[in-house]
Amino acid sequence: MLKTPWIRTLQARSMHLLKDKAFIDGQWLPAQSNKVFSVTNPATGEVIGTAPDMDQSDTQSAIEAAATAFKTWQDTTAKDRSHFLRKWYDLMVQNHENLAKIVTLEAGKPLVESRGEVTYGNSFIEFFSEEARRIHGEIIPSPTPTKKILVEKHPIGVAGLIAPWNFPHAMITRKAGAALASGCTCVIKPAEDTPFTALALMELAQQAGIPKGVLNVVTSSRENAPQIGNLLCESPLVAGISFTGSTQVGKLLYRQCSSGIKRIGLELGGNAPFIVFDSAKVGNAVKGAMASKFRNCGQTCVSSNRFLVQRQVYDSFVDQLVKEIQGLKMGNGQEAGVQVGPLINHTQFDKVSDLVKDAVSKGAKVLTGGKPATQFGELFYEPTVLTDIKENMRVYTEEVFGPIVNIFRFETEEEGLRIANSTERGLAGYFYSEDVAQIFRVARKLEVGMCGVNEGIISTAEAPFGGIKESGLGREGSHHGIDDFTYIKYICVGNL
Template sequence: MFAVKTFRPVQVQPRTMHLFNNKAYINGEWVSAKSNKVFEVTNPATGEVIGTAPDMDAADAQHAIDSASKAFATWQYTTAKRRSLYLRHWFDLMVKHHESLAKIVRLEAGKPVMEARHEITYGNSFVEFFSEETRRIQGAIIPSPVANKKILVEKQPIGVAGLITPWNFPHAMITRKAGAALAAGCTCVIKPAEDTPLTALALMLLAQQAGFPKGVVNVVTSSRGNAPGIGNLLCDSHLVAGISFTGSTQVGKLLYKRCSSRVKRLALELGGNAPFIVYKSADVDSAVKGAIAAKFRNSGQACIAPNRFFIHSDIYDSFVEKLINEIKALKMGSGEDLEVQIGPLINQAQFEKVSSLVQDAVSKGAKVLIGGKGAPQHGRLFYEPTLLTDIKDDMMVYTEEVFGPVVNIFRFDSEEESVAMANNTERGLAGYFYSQDVSQIFRVARKLEVGICGVNQDMLSTAEAPVGGVKESGLGREGSHQGIEEFTYLKYIALGNL
């Protein structure tokens, strides 16, 4: 082990300070926790304290729910055009403050500067998309079997939406959910992750500037200890019409069970165990570059990151050799260095999880071809990009989502074998494969049990496409026009005696 460093608060540049806030946002006001308690927010790359946020509990969350419910009484009747303008103004402000938002993400999530900038651009795109989609939330007129009867179908907002967001994409996961909910006419209570609340508060400052009425958007921050109580209240409250959650399958199942007592609308984007298959017809160089981009984005801390790599025997050695060379070229570090590609893991618990998964695999016979340990020269939460071979089904990395910079490689000989191995998991969020065989592309794309499939492509997420999984990877979809469906219900109106 290595010595623990003594940390001091980081000095944030004035041009970024204007978006930093140490208060939560409820009913259009900046408020402290009723208890006046706060928790520290640290930079995982350095361990330095960068700010504090209110440590709220269920009483504070109830205030936010009440405010959102009161606001919904009028917000639901706002015209689609008006909601579109609010969202567009919010988007314009995000674009204007792009660098400031990126710096906050970099500081509290530990992301390399280029990756933080990319997340802001990506996250902004959802608000832009939903600002445009707002005016296309349309119902239908259905031909009636009776001459004097008219069948109308309208889409109406479900009500108050509880949005529980993760730390790995603290900007984009809020905009992807809130953009759709607000477009539909819902009001929101947002519970950001304990590790990354400052991005959410910065977004609320811009939402306030965009003119959203009081209570339409609210953010409740809390430490890890108070998070379950707030989550339970969102599930139990009769004033909350639906929950949208992105996070672990374990927590998603708890929310699913909790919401069942009220038959509450639920959208879940949960953990993945994505396969990455490379067939013998593939362009190996392209597959290697795709593997690097898909796997090591955010240091592997993405639910659509590939976890299990299946390589055809004929190209196995070539692929592994080239992948190792590319991994060696990855630059680790923190700060504003534009060349850094690998940052830290988010917290000590995540570091210990990745370390234990690798240690378990090695103890059971896995071979480490590169990496396999922490990188304390960069900081206590950095873990070396790692490549493991000789993986067996009794190893935890075989079934568990690593959520870190670890590649697990398997060899296969037939298409049938590769698909069977890829589908041998309870998760089904994303999947990737590389092939130049057109017939094979259509066969495998159909057979993979995933909600998102990348074919010769590592960049899957975009505002225009629906994101979500099958099996234990969740319910519902986010992004695209389908994302709005999670926040609307259909009302059938029968007009008779015409």
């Protein structure tokens, strides 16, 4: 399955984590068709292994297994569910380095970032292992003395979890942790680019003793993904869907879920503004911009996309930012010191290239970068800074999902907010200011679900993650993350 020296070393140390079978009803299984698809390392182009290319029939088996397991899992105590999650978390911690190496291998991100993702992803299982015992009901004062009004929270049932490639560990644990804590069972569909991380997590879940059928993973190629998603959305055995990915696909899943009035949580695309006001500490803003923009080569949903800089600090911010960007080290994420890895696949690479070409053809100025970095590999693109951005350029309205910084100059607070809010997306936004009154004004008026004030990294298990407008529905993480996987039951006890 695995060939290169680096991979062989990983294999020798963690053979139990590297799986080439899917996980259904507690068993490691091939596709019923015996078809497989190849997974490549985006940094080198090498095939690192194959995974089962499953279809609707395999998915149906997983759904049925999850539905059967739900009959007993929903009746486990909160303490028992907490115990299982804590054991899963402890095993993830013990296998931290090997999990990080698998992430780097298939997602391409620098190893230091993969380590950070594993720590972040593990934190959701730890958090929800604790939150499982805090899913409280209510006793509401009755308007009549002969009745008692009780409110309980119940698990919705089988949850279909559709995860993206950019955080193959954390996006699964963020969803599955909340689902399991609530008493739901899961059918997980990882991205076709990154199935091995999901399968490694299942190996550890099995070691933790989580009962069979509670967690299931269905892997597939890009070609079979639509039919699997459709079945998860339309199956009467599936009670809810949690999806992280593009707004376009999210809208499709939303329509498919409507036939069954199904519970759905959507964490979709962003177009995050990063505003630097005249009162900002420019050095802090530059550090925040680097942290927000270049994680995973800009391939995160909360990456800053549009940099809006007020007139008085524009030159200083741009000069400092360009110098920082020019100092970034690109390369294979397995190598020490690398800060920027490849784009995930050719589709993403072509999109980034086309966005830059479109902007330049319409008058954008390139301050640094602006072309492929083929000396590192086919999917590498130079960290790029573009100025003189106009409304007719695709980068003005589209989410880049790559290492491109688009810089706008603005004059007044009102103008900056107008540009920031002139999008159908509303996931994350960032701004830098030392004016206390301005901080509260802008934080209130910025049309996003998450706002970083003088901070470029905002994600944590304790905080609600999600957007408004076309960036999604519901929240993940925090105690609010339980809401997508529970329903409220009102019980009236009468004749007291």
